[in-house]
Amino acid sequence: MATTALTPAATTYRTGLYEWLTTTDHKKIGILYLVNSFIFFGLGGLLALGVRAELAVPGLQFVDEQLYNQLFTMHASFMLFLFVIPILAGFANYVVPLQIGAPDMAFPRINALSFWMLPLAGIIMATGFLTGGGAAAAGWTSYSPLSQDAYSGTGMDLWIVAVVLIGTSSILGAINFLVTIFKMRAPGMTMFRLPILVWTALVTSVLVVLATPVLASALIMLFIDRNYGGHFFDPASGGNAVLWQNVFWFYSHPAVYIMILIGMGIVSEILPVFSRKPLFGYKAFVFATAGIGALGFSVWAHHMFTTGAVYLPFFSFMTFLIAIPTGVKMFNWIATLYRGQLTLSTPLLFALGFLSMFLLGGINGAFSAVVPVDFAIHDTYWVVAHIHYVLFGGSVFAVFAGVYYWFPKMTGRMLNETLGKIQFVVMFIGLNLTFFPQHQLGLSGMPRRIADYSSTAGWNDANLWSTIGSLLIAVSILPFFWNVFISLRGGSIAGDDPWEGNTLEWATSSPPPPYNFDRLPDIHSERPLFDARHRREAVPALTVGPDASGHAEISAALGRPHDSPDSGSLAKGMDRSHGQ
């Protein structure tokens, strides 16, 4: 392929620190998002190791209760607000404009602003550790009255400020995505030809625009309570503690979809490519995504069953209802794999990890959705197991699948497959070793958020296994960092389209030029590259001409104008036949 003559060293990516600090290029901003998020992933991971170390055996060995509370609060806050949410936005930042054939986001400077608020917020939140009272310690849920000034210090205020900043960043980013997706699509890229990742970014953005401001309002009210003698959430003075839970979960349940939908999008991009089939049931998938988004607003109180202040049958029913679109997706993914020609590369491995772990997370979530069962397992380690199967087994696996999938596009170099597989296997085992025993801990009544437990409660073994598992997870990160390090310097050259992808980002060089595309292929389906690739095979058979054999590379096929009026339907025909 001629285009692969473009070596990574020859690109505009090596133009210095200043360029990176001032860039408004969505691709660089996307990479900044990823790097920043991985830093907080590392920090959050260290905090988690602190938590697991303390819990390995009964007794207080390393930290006191106060510090323990800070550890788990900051762990969750880093992981949710500064890792999962931003890194998915980072993938979307990098990929969405490319996949819709746009030169950049709609508002590039606002895009840069959205990013730079994140490290700032992270620093503000982390400085809590330096204040007298320590960092925020009321849990990532910051329930009142625990989060009121009587019980928590300056770290809590810094936490509030940081989360408001992150929320603002998300909102601006979401508006940017929506305008980009609605207004910047290349000719031919209709809504029902959008790649699934773009759809998930769209629905996520709608959720952010509608839900995140509510969190901002709740946080500001909490801030007023704490600092200006307000009376919103403090029951001692006419406020209402359950009100906090209502506004918080009105945001945070939709937020769990903000934390997974783009991950589902990533997986939905990868499965078809690595099983050489189109995604099964494209439209069903789109509607399921939209359905999850809409239903997501009607289930928040399943986090509050035990408050006695919510209408149980309604919220339980709606929670089960939401399992339907999720099940549709599961079905579509599996049907996509079914009888595909699977290539077991690292991206697919992580995608398969996602499928299996997310399925488990959905099943154990469904237990909590049954009200009487939830009365027994609410606030126990069962819930901790649930959130880690969906968020680690789900979102984090999707993130790694995405890294392995798009790293070649971002850098022009492949990641090492062997190291990738080692990482996957160790991480997969570590994850299950850490979190599967927590089901049993939950069932036998171990509450979450405790620093110590009795040695006679029967929780010793499972806790020790869990801690060992967490060390395994930490170990699994090492080959990943090493992989990135060596591949950036000496990984094999990727070329434009190392995976034979379906979507437009693979139609340009790796990494793409600042303006993204020299020219775009015709877009007649959600898999324009597939169409382009197969048109050149199909054309000779149908239009026997002198130049029919001269197009041995995609870029040539891409550059060609319409061969004939029906080249679009031809591509569609190919599409179907290939789909078996």
Place this chain on the structure above:
Amino acid sequence: MTTSERAMTVSRGTGADHGAAAGHGTGISNPILGMLLFITSEVMFFAGLFAAYFNVRAAAPAWPPADLADKLHILPLVGPATVLLVLSSFTCQIGVWAIRRNDRRGLVRAIGVTFVLGVTFLAMQAIDYALLYEDGLRLDSGPFGTTYYTLTGFHGAHVLGGVLMLGVVLYRGMAGQFSSRHHDMVEATSMYWHFVDVVWILLFSLLYLLPGTGGGH
């Protein structure tokens, strides 16, 4: 294609044009769609505050509580301020209509009036705050005071934001930067201003017109 070939055959501009092509002719412009979405998020922000208001109000034994009853007065300040703000929505719209006709002078005049009305509203609210404060209605005087100042305060902050935007529009309008074809910022600012106005009408009805409960007022 090699890098040098690319550099020769494709300029930055054509790449950008290509991607933006779908945006042409589909009506609404990017900044205006962005503003509409931003307003949507603001609606949700206020929805959160309103929800909290209704919640603490419903939980209170009396609203307003006996010691704070009769503190809020429509006259002499709040009523007239409301009228001015509603009026300013109209003047703002007149400005938009003017620039759509390419009437730059009309735009500047109308936005100037709107700007002054906005500032006046803020000044009247500040005076009202001072009076209320002296009268004993404070941010920390129970849920009543907390919700009153939080809701009106956040609205006031949005008015301030709107006034700043109007100031920029005014400045750019005087510099002749808008025309009937290029005035997205005018349209977007006016949308925002209307939104701020609508929020105030809701707030005013809620805080001043809705009858109290429990205490007999």
